[in-house]
Amino acid sequence: MAQEHAIEIQNLTKYYGRRRGIAELTLQVPRGSIYGFLGPNGAGKTTTIRLLLGFLKPTFGRARVMGLDMAKHSLAIRSRTGYLPGEVRFFNHLTGYGMLSLLANLRGTDCRKRAEQLADVLDLDLSLKIRSHSRGMRQKLGIIQAMMHEPDVLILDEPTNSLDPLVQQRVYHLLRQYAARGGTVFFSSHIINEVERICTRVAIIRSGRLVADDNVDELRAKSIPHVMLILKSGGSLPEPLPEGLQLISTEGREVHLVSSGPADRLIDFLNKLPIDFLTIEAASLEEVFMRFYRQEKENHVTRD
Amino acid sequence: MSPGIKKYILPISVPIWGRIWRDYWHITLICGGTLVGFHWLAITFLPKYNMKYRLYIIDNLPGIVKAMIGPDLMQMTSKTSIAAFIYLHPVSLLILVAFAIMMPSWMLVGQIDRGTVELLLATPVSRKKIIFTTFLAGIVGGIVLVASMLLGSWIGIQQTHLTEIRFDRICVVALNLYMLYLLILSGSIFFSAITSIRGMAVGWTIALGVIAYLLHFLAEWWTWVGKIAFLGPLYYFRPIKIAAGNYTDLPKDLTILVAASAVLLVISMIWFSRRDIAVV
Numbered sequence: 256m257a258q259e260h261a262i263e264i265q266n267l268t269k270y271y272g273r274r275r276g277i278a279e280l281t282l283q284v285p286r287g288s289i290y291g292f293l294g295p296n297g298a299g300k301t302t303t304i305r306l307l308l309g310f311l312k313p314t315f316g317r318a319r320v321m322g323l324d325m326a327k328h329s330l331a332i333r334s335r336t337g338y339l340p341g342e343v344r345f346f347n348h349l350t351g352y353g354m355l356s357l358l359a360n361l362r363g364t365d366c367r368k369r370a371e372q373l374a375d376v377l378d379l380d381l382s383l384k385i386r387s388h389s390r391g392m393r394q395k396l397g398i399i400q401a402m403m404h405e406p407d408v409l410i411l412d413e414p415t416n417s418l419d420p421l422v423q424q425r426v427y428h429l430l431r432q433y434a435a436r437g438g439t440v441f442f443s444s445h446i447i448n449e450v451e452r453i454c455t456r457v458a459i460i461r462s463g464r465l466v467a468d469d470n471v472d473e474l475r476a477k478s479i480p481h482v483m484l485i486l487k488s489g490g491s492l493p494e495p496l497p498e499g500l501q502l503i504s505t506e507g508r509e510v511h512l513v514s515s516g517p518a519d520r521l522i523d524f525l526n527k528l529p530i531d532f533l534t535i536e537a538a539s540l541e542e543v544f545m546r547f548y549r550q551e552k553e554n555h556v557t558r559d
Numbered sequence: 560m561s562p563g564i565k566k567y568i569l570p571i572s573v574p575i576w577g578r579i580w581r582d583y584w585h586i587t588l589i590c591g592g593t594l595v596g597f598h599w600l601a602i603t604f605l606p607k608y609n610m611k612y613r614l615y616i617i618d619n620l621p622g623i624v625k626a627m628i629g630p631d632l633m634q635m636t637s638k639t640s641i642a643a644f645i646y647l648h649p650v651s652l653l654i655l656v657a658f659a660i661m662m663p664s665w666m667l668v669g670q671i672d673r674g675t676v677e678l679l680l681a682t683p684v685s686r687k688k689i690i691f692t693t694f695l696a697g698i699v700g701g702i703v704l705v706a707s708m709l710l711g712s713w714i715g716i717q718q719t720h721l722t723e724i725r726f727d728r729i730c731v732v733a734l735n736l737y738m739l740y741l742l743i744l745s746g747s748i749f750f751s752a753i754t755s756i757r758g759m760a761v762g763w764t765i766a767l768g769v770i771a772y773l774l775h776f777l778a779e780w781w782t783w784v785g786k787i788a789f790l791g792p793l794y795y796f797r798p799i800k801i802a803a804g805n806y807t808d809l810p811k812d813l814t815i816l817v818a819a820s821a822v823l824l825v826i827s828m829i830w831f832s833r834r835d836i837a838v839v
Contacts, residue, residue, distance in 0.1 A: 310680055311835045334683035340838070344674035346578075360574035361682035400678065 260319075261286045261408050261439035262307065267316035269302050276302035277463040279316065284441055284456075289434050291454030291471070292443040299463040300443040301341055304410055307441075308338055321407050334362065337406035341413045341443075343397035351381035351388075351396050358400050366403040373399040376425055390417040398426060402433065409433065410441045415449060427453045481536045482512040482521070490529035497524050571692040572684050579666055579696045587700050590654050591707035598708045601645040602715025605638055605724075626779035635799055639725045642712060643732045643802035655704055655736070659743040660764050662700060666693045667751035667831070668760045674838040686832045690748060694824055697744040705737045725802070732798040735809065738816035739796045743768065745823035752831035792816065 262284035269276035277299035284290040294300050305311040307318055309329035318325040320332045345354050355370045374381050377395040385393065394417045401409060409430070415423045430440050430453060444450050450457055451471060459467040467474060486492075486508045496502060499516020508531070514521045525533065617625070617635070635641055645651065667689070670676035679689070709730060716724050746767060750760040771791040778788035788794050795816050800806035 305837060308681055310677070311837060312833065330683045330685055333681055336681070338677075338681040340674075340677040340681075342674065342838075343678070344838075345678070346675060348582075357574055357578060358678060358682060360577075361572065361679070361684050363683075 259286065260284055261288075262290075262318065262320050262441060264303070264307075264318045265316055267303070267306060267318055268314045269299075269306055269311060270314045275463050276311075277306075277460070280460070280463070280465055282458050282465060282468050284439060286439050287434055287437050288456055289430055289440040289442055289454045291450035291457035292441060292460065293445065293447065293450050293457055294460035295445055298445075298460045300445075300460060301412055302463070303460070304338075304412055304441070304443060307410065308333060308336065335407045337401035337404065337409045339397045339401040339409075339411045339414050341416070343393055345385045345393065345396065347386040348384065350384050351379065351399075354385060354396065355381065355400055355403065359403065362404050364404050366405075369405065370399055370403040373402055373429070376429060377422060391419065391422065394418055395422065398429075402429065406438070408439045408441065410443075412443045413445070414442065415444075415446070423449070479513045479515045480521075481534075482510075482514055482525075483534045483536075484510050484512070484525070484528070484530050485532040486510060487529035487531050492528070500524065570688065571695055572688045575666075575679075575684065575689060575692045576696060579662070579693070582665075583662060583696070583700070587658070587703055590658055591703050594651065594654055594704055594707040595711040595714070597648075597650050598645055598711025599715045599718075600711075601648070602642060602712055602721070602724075603719055605641060605715075605719060605721055626776050636803065638721055638723050639728055639804075640799045640802035642716075642724050642729055643798040645712070646708065646729075646732050646736050646798045647796075651708060651736075655701070655740050656743055656768065658700055658704060659697065659740055660747045660761055662697055663693050663744065663748045664751045664757050664760045664764075666696070667748065668754050669751075669757045671755050671836060671838060672757045676836060677838050680836060687828045690752060690824070690828045690831050694744065694748055697748070698741070701737055701740045701744065705733050705740065708736075709733050725804070728802050728804060731809065732801050735796055735798065735801060735813065738813050738820075739792055741820040742792050742816050742823070745820035745827070749823045749827045749830075752827040753834070755836075792819070 260283040262282075264280055264282050267280045268278050280299070280303060292300055292303070302311065306313050307320060307325060309325060309332070313325075321335055323332050323335075325332065346357070349357070351374070356367070359366045359370070371381070374395075377398065379392060379395045379399065381396075383392075385396070388396065394414075398411075398414060401411065415426060418426065427449075430442070434440055442450065442454055454471055456470050457467075457474060458465055488508070490508070492502070492505075492510060496512075497516070497520060499514055499520060501513050501515070503511040503513060505511070521535075635644060670679060680686070712729050713726060715721075716726060743764070747760070747764045750763040751757075754760045754763070771793055774784065774788055774791035775793040778785040778791075778794075795812035797806055797809075797812065801809060
């Protein structure tokens with residue numbers, strides 16, 4: 256029976272001595288999705304990935320990749336996954352071809368053709384020694400080695416690091432094609448815009464804990480809309496503001512508000528105001544992220 | 560046998576094996592060539608060595624020098640034992656020890672240090688296989704180096720026509736040295752398996768080697784150290800006694816060296832398989 260989830264993580268916890276890496280992380284990555292794993296540096300993204308691939312042993316908790324238990328079937332999991340480390344490092348004295356054929360041999364597969372196709376798409380010369388590669392070229396090679404054996408799951412840690420915008424678009428295209436063929440992408444990043452652009456679902460991690468896990472659209476819908484209005488001359492805001500509305504700033508007739516209440520309450524309120532100009536914008540994922548970030552920070556302060 | 564089945568049954572990883580030798584063949588050849596040359600040269604000096612002054616010279620050596628050379632010095636009564644002494648010479652030992660330390664540390668902890676281990680571990684190759692492949696490469700490297708020493712000795716003997724040198728006993732000395740090499744190799748693999756910085760793995764192995772040497776050396780000075788000298792690996796390497804032909808403990812020594820290296824190898828495999836590997 257086909258698994259519904261490509262990755263299932265349950266209460267996964269990792270301590271480095273007394274320091275917490277991740278704590279009781281639970282999430283499911285649907286098959287065929289591009290799943291964003293978002294968080295600031297040091298949030299625990301890389302720790303989660305390393306646990307999934309068996310580089311680290313969990314303090315407790317469990318994870319399954321393609322239905323295979325992380326602790327028991329690490330080798331089988333690795334044969335079905337492609338991985339791009341956050342900072343990819345190669346044997347510098349080899350050529351791109353040499354490195355890829357070493358990794359292909361370690362996997363016991365012949366993926367030269369696919370590797371060449373990917374190199375064409377990403378415009379990378381595989382005959383050059385890696386020593387002479389720029390950071391961007393190394394990143395391209397990293398992406399090729401992760402994808403060349405057509406894995407079921409792709410685990411990418413900051414995949415667009417050091418890539419120029421044009422190549423970034425090509426990578427997004429490759430990932431969309433891959434997901435369309437049924438592959439699953441676990442896309443770890445701290446760059447909100449790219450997660451928003453290509454991911455169907457996103458988890459937000461902060462200080463080793465999951466703070467949100469939802470579809471990108473729903474996450475955005477849950478966010479607080481921004482209201483910018485310009486009042487007519489002589490107009491003013493009533494005081495106090497209705498519940499759910501919060502004044503951010505006023506500058507002359509220009510007023511900035513955020514609304515966390517129901518939409519009809521906001522519309523009623525706006526109807527009663529003398530308005531010259533009005534915009535209502537849904538919050539970007541960045542604002543959603545920052546909201547979760549702030550909440551978590553406040554919780555920390557309260558706990559302390 | 561299909562490649563899929565072979566991948567799981569073979570105790571070594573062929574691509575890693577190939578990688579090691581592509582990176583280490585020239586170093587192995589240089590070390591081997593140096594050892595052939597050194598042992599050849601050393602044997603060619605033997606006809607110049609006047610046996611009747613041997614005891615006089617050794618007796619007049621400072622005590623500390625005698626202790627540094629080892630406990631069997633007074634048994635250097637023949638050209639065979641002097642030829643065996645070349646296997647104790649710092650040049651022979653340094654090259655062998657350096658190879659035993661550098662190769663596994665490069666392959667194991669060196670990859671963690673350089674960050675290349677992440678790509679290696681992301682492939683379906685077990686950590687036990689990585690350790691075993693490294694160990695096997697070390698075994699072969701050691702065979703090449705010790706065989707080079709023997710080749711040098713043999714060429715020297717042929718050239719100088721020193722028929723009184725018992726080459727069969729020199730071969731046993733080389734076997735004893737090889738077993739000692741295996742223990743150092745396993746020690747190096749052990750420290751490479753438990754640390755994350757290559758310098759630390761190399762440092763620990765060298766530190767332990769120095770302690771082993773001091774134990775051997777101080778055993779000549781202090782009786783109580785002599786009582787625990789059996790804890791050091793050099794206690795089980797007795798080339799001069801072997802050359803003298805009256806050493807009966809050789810099978811026991813070889814067994815202890817092999818057993819100790821097997822134990823270290825097993826511990827290394829278990830430790831390396833269970834440890835966290837994180838590139839910083």
